[in-house]
Amino acid sequence: MGRISVDVYPLQIGVSLREVTSFGKYLGGSATNVAVAAARHGRASAVITRTGEDPFGEFLHDALRGFGVDDRHVSAVPGLPTPVVFCEIFPPDDFPLYFYGRDPAPDLVIRTEELDLDAVRDADVFWATVTGLSREPSRTATLDALRARGRRGTTVLDLDYRPMFWESREEARRWVREALPHVDVAVGNLDECDTAVGEREPRAAAAALHAAGVRLAVVKQGPAGVLASETTPDGGTREVVVPPVPVEVVNGLGAGDAFGGALCHALLSGWDLERSMRFCNAAGSIVAGRLACADAMPTSDEVDAMLKEAVGA
């Protein structure tokens, strides 16, 4: 449940929007990319979001169906344009985004009364995002969806924090704290953990997330790898730190969503922490090494091949 957009991405790498001469058109938006990534692993996935009532919105339906993602919970908001995102691709680590049509975005006009709460409740994994909490009526709808889950299955909150969508980090923190008691799994980088629970030291962040009710905290530390910490039945915690899978980065955008889709697959597969994190890291690396985002999401076989290769190296 969350963001969707048309990503209008340069067909040239390493040049700014000042110099780029042509663009391609892609399905995008973090939550939507996660749904696509999960579908690539063979999972039945759907996304709850909204588009404009325009040809770009129709394209997004086409693209979702093309990726095998159920679009029945995607509706149009009359009078708002479908959001568009431009990016610049400066490998290995600079990928600025330029958002258009998010004032407000249709995906922030999701209303509780339009939610299919049975479908929300019945999903084995439900994925929501902090961006969905940034504005009403989406904020209330997201919190209502989390509450409707009633701790059935696995509920994931992507701690994605984009300052331009918020008045302040404190405002974001307030609403993340409201959401966390309904969440089993939280995923974020160190800055996002700071927003969520006021901690940017990885173990302190994981501990704070556990204290807020989260069973599994996944803290992305960049080159230092991923720290995953889960609570154990005896009231303790178990953690792993898994290093990144080396890759020549082409476009870092979408790597986090590939990680997210792989995480859904890992959770549904019941894998242990280490296997799960290695799989997620490899899925993220594959997408970072490709130009596209949604179009680049790997199958499980591709991830397994990448893992074998990394072990062999």
Place this chain on the structure above:
Amino acid sequence: MGRISVDVYPLQIGVSLREVTSFGKYLGGSATNVAVAAARHGRASAVITRTGEDPFGEFLHDALRGFGVDDRHVSAVPGLPTPVVFCEIFPPDDFPLYFYGRDPAPDLVIRTEELDLDAVRDADVFWATVTGLSREPSRTATLDALRARGRRGTTVLDLDYRPMFWESREEARRWVREALPHVDVAVGNLDECDTAVGEREPRAAAAALHAAGVRLAVVKQGPAGVLASETTPDGGTREVVVPPVPVEVVNGLGAGDAFGGALCHALLSGWDLERSMRFCNAAGSIVAGRLACADAMPTSDEVDAMLKEAVGA
């Protein structure tokens, strides 16, 4: 003085934004296109407008300089994105536009205190647009610029009326009426004349524009050609109706701006009404027969060649 944007236009013709797969990037915005068109006729031209403070804004400066248009009166508005426009190209007569980043657009944040009123006063032709009247502070700045002219040289108001930029047609009419007493030349189609003076019958519209103080009224009647009506020193009027120059339309966008740039050239050349209108019509037809807008503006030689060809046909 008026609108500027990055036009992100499909590289495929006859398909909707649902189906298009790639885009090109072009300088756009009506007033800016007129400045480019005038420069192509060898005229020294400049545009007063504003961009976002971003790479797209830098591109617009590059493009203006590339077309020989003075960009010294183009400044950046911090915190606002440079507007982007998508279009669909369905020849011969359907070219929907999709505006992004106009809430507000930087070109509607033009302020009187930032205007170089000496430059405004000294221009032999000054071109303003109704869109510039749609929102403050641009509305006051546009009216102040018109007043500063003090009837020196020739002042043109492009009656361009885009409903999405206005709360109502009546609101637009109110501000056009405020502007007209400072205007020598008004240009618009029948719907725009209705907005301006409440008349959609061509001769009645021209008469109403004259009554409001306009010396030359240029009323575009589509397939019926252009009606141009000017007042004479004895208190009468002189008019011509010039038929369109036949062309196989590829992309109608930009044709009106080509007409506008040609009109600036004609006014500066002191040509009579008929010669002026034939020249403007031919310039518009040339651009309608080409895919691009700003990049397609013809030189005077190209217009003359088109006119010879049309006579020969």
